[in-house]
Amino acid sequence: xKRRDFLAGAAALALPGAVLAQVDPxxxxxxxxxxxxxxxxxGKVTLVLPQLADNGNSVPIRIAVDSPMTAxxxxxxxxxxxxxxxxxxxxxxxxxxxxxxxxxxxxxxxxGSQRVTAVAKLSDGSFWYDAAPIVVTLSACLDES
Amino acid sequence: xxxxxQIPREARRGEVIEVRILIQHPMETGYRHDDVGHLIQRNVIxxxxxxxxxxxxxxxDLSSGISANPYVQFYxxxxxxxxxxxxxxxxxxxxGSERQAIVVKG
Numbered sequence: 001x002k003r004r005d006f007l008a009g010a011a012a013l014a015l016p017g018a019v020l021a022q023v024d025p026x027x028x029x030x031x032x033x034x035x036x037x038x039x040x041x042x043g044k045v046t047l048v049l050p051q052l053a054d055n056g057n058s059v060p061i062r063i064a065v066d067s068p069m070t071a072x073x074x075x076x077x078x079x080x081x082x083x084x085x086x087x088x089x090x091x092x093x094x095x096x097x098x099x100x101x102x103x104x105x106x107x108x109x110x111x112g113s114q115r116v117t118a119v120a121k122l123s124d125g126s127f128w129y130d131a132a133p134i135v136v137t138l139s140a141c142l143d144e145s
Numbered sequence: 146x147x148x149x150x151q152i153p154r155e156a157r158r159g160e161v162i163e164v165r166i167l168i169q170h171p172m173e174t175g176y177r178h179d180d181v182g183h184l185i186q187r188n189v190i191x192x193x194x195x196x197x198x199x200x201x202x203x204x205x206d207l208s209s210g211i212s213a214n215p216y217v218q219f220y221x222x223x224x225x226x227x228x229x230x231x232x233x234x235x236x237x238x239x240x241g242s243e244r245q246a247i248v249v250k251g
Contacts, residue, residue, distance in 0.1 A: 058212040082210060086176060090210030098202040098222055100161035105218035109174070109210050140174075 025117040025131045030081055030088055034119060035127045045078075045130040047118040056110040056140035063118045065102035065128070069095075075102040076121045083114040090116075109140035146170055146241035150231060156223035158251045164195065164203075165218045166231055168241065174209040188236045190215055198227040223249045 025031055026040055048062040065075045074097045080090040093104050102120070110116070117131040151165040168190060175187025187209060195203040202221045221229075230244040 080210070085210050086174075087208045087210050090208055092206040093219070094204040095219070096202065098197065098200070098224070099220050100222035101220040103220060105216075107212040107216050109172075109212055 025081070025115070025119075025129055028081060028088075028117065031079075031117065031119055031129070034079055034121075038125065038127055040119060040127040040129050042129060044122075044128040045118050045120045047116065047130040047132045049116055049132045049134045051133075052135045052137070053110065054137045056112070056136040056138055058107045058140075059110050059134070059136070061106055061108050061116070063093075063104045063120075063130075065120045065122075067102045067122065069097055069100055069102055071097045072123070074099070074123045076123055078102070078104060079119045079121075080108070081117040081119070082108075082110060083116070084112045085110065085114075110134065110136045112136055112139045146233075146235075146239065148231065148233075148241060148243045150229070150243055150245045152229060152245050152247055153223075154246075155248045155250060158223060158225075158249050160223045161220050162223050162247075163218065164221055164229065165216070166193070166195075166243075167214060167216045168193075168233060169214055170235065172207075172209065172211060172213045172215060176209075186236075190233050190235045193217065193231065193233040195219075195221070196230045196232075197221060198225060199230075223247065225249050 044066045046064045053059045063078050067075045075095050078093045082088050082090050113135045115131050115133045119129045148168040153162050156162050170190050173188040177185050189209050190207050193205045203219050226249045228244045228246055232242040234240045
């Protein structure tokens with residue numbers, strides 16, 4: 001076997017494994033509790049995180065929800081969940097039609113490589129989510145830094 | 146607790162404006178130890194809200210999962226001239242507030 005073939009094969013084997021290792025955000029008990037039995041669908045929400053963060057103490061995050069933000073149709077709240085932080089519910093943001101645009105930017109702490117999930121609750125009672133994986137080189141929260 | 150707020154000085158009525166706030170706060174997680182091994186008590190800003198001329202337009206529950214010196218950027222519609230007033234509180238019960246004026250034309 002050529003070295004090149006071997007590497008390609010190893011990469012192909014490693015990738016699906018990494019995907020399978022992650023928990024489905026919909027299986028997260030916190031997300032289930034938030035939705036209270038209502039379906040949480042993928043879409044409308046865009047969660048942007050860097051692919052790799054050198055330092056988990058301050059990771060820029062952007063959450064945008066596709067919504068007209070009118071009195072009849074707006075985003076009520078956005079909830080951020082972490083897979084590996086000691087406090088999984090990182091933040092909740094409450095918006096309303098006065099926001100004009102459903103977008104939040106902030107900086108979060110992440111304790112290790114993981115998947116971050118953002119769930120949005122809309123005024124019609126529906127729930128939407130997006131998730132993004134991130135590799136964190138230096139974890140936050142638990143180390144003595 | 147000092148904070149820096151950035152909003153446009155002037156806006157047209159109905160314009161969506163960007164609001165940025167940065168609060169000086171350690172956001173102590175409660176998982177760190179001091180030099181002699183004692184656990185440092187958690188002290189994070191747990192609530193931040195923004196009122197536009199007295200009406201709440203934004204609120205956030207924060208946790209130790211938010212970076213030290215928390216930065217939040219959001220949007221609001223410029224409805225009338227007046228003040229945007231920010232208030233926040235941490236686990237030790239310390240409260241902070243800051244206001245910024247905006248002139249709305251048209």
